[in-house]
Amino acid sequence: VIAATAGSKTDKIRVAAYCRVSTDKTDQVNSFLTQMRYYTDYIKSNPKMILIDIYADEGISGTLMDKRDEFKRLLKDCKNRKIDRVLVKSVTRFARNSLECIEAVRELKSYGVSVFFENDKIDTENMNSEMLLYIKSAFAQNESMSLSKRMVQSIRMRMEEGTYKLGIAPYGYKLVDGELVVEPDEARNIRKIFDLYLSGIGANAIVKYMQAHETGDMLWNIGRINYVLENERYTGNMIMGKTYTPNVLPLRNRPNKGQMDSFYYSDTHEGIITKEEFDKVKEIKKMRQKTFCRGAKEKAFFSGKIKCRHCGWAYRPIVRNDKMLWSCSKKGLSIDVCHTPNRSNEQIERAFVSMYNKVRQNEKSLIDETIAQLQMLKVRINRGNDEIMQIDKDISVLSAQESLFTTLYSEGSFNEDLYFEKTDTIKKKISELKTRRAHLVSEDDDERCIERLRELKRNLQQFPVGITEFDKDIFNGIIKQIYIEESGAITFVLKGDLEFSAEV
Structure with missing residues (x-):
């Protein structure tokens, strides 16, 4: 007979902690050590727990999971059955994208791993917590989107003032002290592409020509040829704001087709082709597109x-x-x-x-x-928007009054003139309240979500x-x-x- 051994290590809950730390290297070390001490002390105080590891990503955007290597490592260790429970300070530290947050929690549940969000008092062991988790992560998602909105506004202000600096030079140029300078070898290819197109050769044929005759690092395809033919920067001019980032997830750039203002600057750098050549290419492309689409269903x-x-x-x-x-x-x-x-x-x-x-x-x-x-x-x-809540109450009261007057009128207790006088006044008040409510909702991101x-x-x-x-x-x-x-x-x-x- 082998005697039972009380308190064996296998009885303990294997716990991991996930956190995000500052991108500043000094702060990063301090933050990590602080959280290490906190979780070590926290788990020591509970004899049923044992600390497996602490997973710490830099304080980058939480809207996309593919940027967080430590988070991926945590998921992998959970999948390999190394962890029973994960501790996180709050939902905002875990994810700022509702869908990915829910999917991660569900994935961990499938591995038998629960997550406890300390500040939010949400424990995924409780089956009823998933809806609350969705709601909390939705608010975190709104916070992340608001930050993106502020960054976009800052960039657009610099574009409008003409102080925005390019981070990447288009093919044919290089950046020198923030300015575009012609790269001679690449510029020759740019001129060749325009010459071929103006001579009547189509974009697909140009791809084959460039693949056969150019030996540089560029991998030519139809997308890159069209990029060259449609890029006004090769004329020495520049349009700022050709793309924009809509305030929806995933946060990705989209072509600006009039949704936002764009800004045109002339003679910002040396051109590779003339504006006349560029306009002629644009005219040919438009004509070919009409011909191609003429028989479209x-x-x-x-x-x-x-x-x-x-x-x-x-x-x-x-x-x-x-x-x-x-x-x-x-x-x-x-x-x-x-x-x-x-x-x-x-x-x-x-x-x-x-x-x-x-x-x-x-x-x-x-x-x-x-x-x-x-x-x-x-x-x-x-604490909500008290005015919106009060408007909802007032509309409810007025609607009840209108219903009462209608009932009394149908029973013969009100004459026609008095009935229409009362109900017209009520309808006017309800209309004014609804207009005011719509204005308040448009200014409140969270209320817009509910609406x-x-x-x-x-x-x-x-x-x-x-x-x-x-x-x-x-x-x-x-x-x-x-x-x-x-x-x-x-x-x-x-x-x-x-x-x-x-x-x-």
Whole structure:
């Protein structure tokens, strides 16, 4: 008989801590040591715990998980069953992207690992905590997006003042003390590309020519040729603000097609080609595009609505074996191959029907409870917007009064003149309150989030509780965007910014 041994190490909970530390090297060391002491003392005070490791990423953006090496190492160790529990100060330290936060927690749960957020008092061992975790991470996400918004505003102010400095020189130039200086060998290639195009040779033929005749480091493809032909900087002029970063996740640059102001500066550096040559190329491209699109069929329903989750490029319609498919635009236009799969109209429509029915079946827990929790958390954390709350109460009281007057009028207790006088006054007050409320909501990011969910709920109420086939009106009423995942799953972003995936 082997006697039982009390208090063996295998009885202890293996605990790890995750934190983010300052990017400043001195502060980084101090911060790490401070947190090491804190967690060491914390775990020592609990005899059932043993510290496995502390994982510390630099204080970089938490909106994208792929930038955090230590976080990845933590996930890997959890997957290898080295850890039972993870301690984190707050949700904002864990992630600033709601979707990735939830996915990470779910992944850890699948490994049998729980997470405790100390400041937020959220323990993922409690099954009811996931909704609260989503709400808290949504507020953290708004904080990260507000920071991005301030940075973008700072950059745009410098563009407007003409003090913005380029960080990267376009092909054909090099940066010297912040100024663009012509690189002779590369400039010859630029001139060659323009000469070939002006002589009547198309962009695809130019790609083949450059690949066959140029021996430099540049890997020529259709995307780079078009970049050269459309870049006004080769004329010695410069447009600032050709791209912008919309305040939605993931935070990526998008082409500025009039959404934001752009700034044109003349004679900022030495040109490689003349403005006349550049304008002539622009004219030829426009003419060829019209010729190419002349016989185009009716625009496909999903055009502009589908994006690749992996690279962020839009999906475009292609034809394979006489069948139309949706494919990532990056395929065939870049040496960086995108492996996100193609999808057919039928697959997308089936996925939408499945997703819609699940949302309607679980509408109360997915939308109603989220709105209620968001309102409660907003009041608790930010003390809410008292004026908006008071307006909602006033509208409710006035609506009740209007209903009462209508009932009394129908019973004959009010004459017609008095009834219309009373109800017209009430309707005018309600209209004024709603106008004031809309103005306040537009100034409050958190309230806007709640209002978008309310709008989604109102839209859903217009449609049936279940469908058996795809309906364009329902799709347009509730869907904001579609993402095709690398796994092939189809994710629908609803107009309240909730995301739901469906397997194909």
